[in-house]
Amino acid sequence: MNVAIIGATGYGGAELLRFLQHHPYVNECMLYSSSQDGIDLSLSFPHVGEGKTLRKIDIEQIAATSDAVFLATPPGVSSELAPLLIERGIKVIDLSGDFRLKDGTLYEKWYKRQAANDVYLKQAVYGLTEWNREHIREAQLLSNPGCYPTATLLGLAPLVKNRFIEEQSIIVDAKSGVSGAGRQASLNTHFSEVNESVKIYKVNEHQHIPEIEQMLTEWNERIQPITFSTHLIPMTRGIMATIYAKAKTDLSLEMLVDLYKTSYETSTFVRIRQAGQFPATKEVYGSNYCDIGIAYDERTGRVTVVSVIDNLVKGAAGQSIQNFNLMMGWDETSGLLFAPIYP
Incomplete structure (x- = not known):
């Protein structure tokens, strides 16, 4: 399976890549950025190694080459990108807060920005994995909880x-x-x-x-x-x-x-x-x-x-992969079973 990360230059995006490039069911993880396309991600994150070039965000290309997309984007960006991907049959896992609140007016009050379309707010499944597994398995748009x-x-x-x-x-x-x-x-x-x-x-x-x-x-x-x-x-x-x-x-x-x-x-x-x-x-x-x-x-x-x-793993990248696993019908622990780093 091929996946894409949009917003790979942030901490959440880098953590997603760290896990997904070793995920047992992921063949390729493509990286997209709105501001650094054509640049190797190693210039921002040397720890990931070279050879991971950031691509320009092109919805048609992403839809043609990816089975699922992780949106590690700031609030206000996911609400624009997610509908375009969903319309093309792509499963979307959103790490921003754009689809977490079912009431758009509540979102606008607390986030101080325009809410996503009500159709997608209603469609989004809240991904608190341990308490919402059955709904997550059927989701096309997954809203990952905040940390x-x-x-x-x-x-x-x-x-x-x-x-x-x-x-x-x-x-x-x-x-x-x-x-x-x-x-x-x-x-x-x-x-x-x-x-x-x-x-x-x-x-x-x-x-x-x-x-x-x-x-x-x-x-x-x-x-x-x-x-x-x-x-x-x-x-x-x-x-x-x-x-x-x-x-x-x-x-x-x-x-x-x-x-x-x-x-x-x-x-x-x-x-x-x-x-x-x-x-x-x-x-x-x-x-x-x-x-x-x-x-x-x-x-x-x-x-x-x-x-x-x-906060960057169970509070962001890790939980989103846990939800991705359920959406794809795999064991929810796939690619995530490792001990904490200590000390």
Whole structure:
């Protein structure tokens, strides 16, 4: 099978190439760029090696030579390219946020740009793999979840779906490495601004908030707006989402650990820690794993969930390949079964 990556010069595109060029069912991975066509990708990313020339975006050529296309493009670009590819019968996996929100007016409010056509918003399947496998298998347009929503939703799903927590009590304290901001240089990601500092940003206005709430209310229609705070940490990769919620009834730590292990017993890439153990971002570095630890405070009646992922892998490229595998009828772990890099 031949695949294409549009937007191969960003971090997400480079990670896609790193995995796809060794994927057991991918024969060729062609690279496309709107600004660097004709240039060898090794000039931007020497680690991928030479001989990978970026091509000019030509929809007809892409459709004629590719069975599936990964869109690793900025918001606003995918909404224009995806329909053209879908009309030509190509399966599309979009890593941007253009098709994640079903309500176009909500997208315009949070992303500050025009929404995609409603026809494609309705057609897009949300690719939170562990909880939407059946729909993903039938998808032609796959909307890959954001990095923060992936860590948060995987951490919350067992509690919300089983209605173990008060619907108005969810608080998420999330932290991300600098690569989550992309490769484009900015003052906010300048070394001297980020190093030896922790910074909160987009307080109460992060664009991933409605994406998280959309999924939570699909699982439980009584869920209320959440409190979601994001912080920039001086590290390259990783997300840690620390989630707090009030239990509806008395629980026990053993009950919660059993709930999570049962919920994810068929999910290779979600690993639940034993009682009293909590994951660190380093322990999933460079991998497609999401590691989760749980605590219960009998004094306050609150559940604490700690969920960690690599934002560029399980939060982007890795999860998109996991979804691609399902769309093609393969084992979802194909090309992704490798241990994290440590230390």
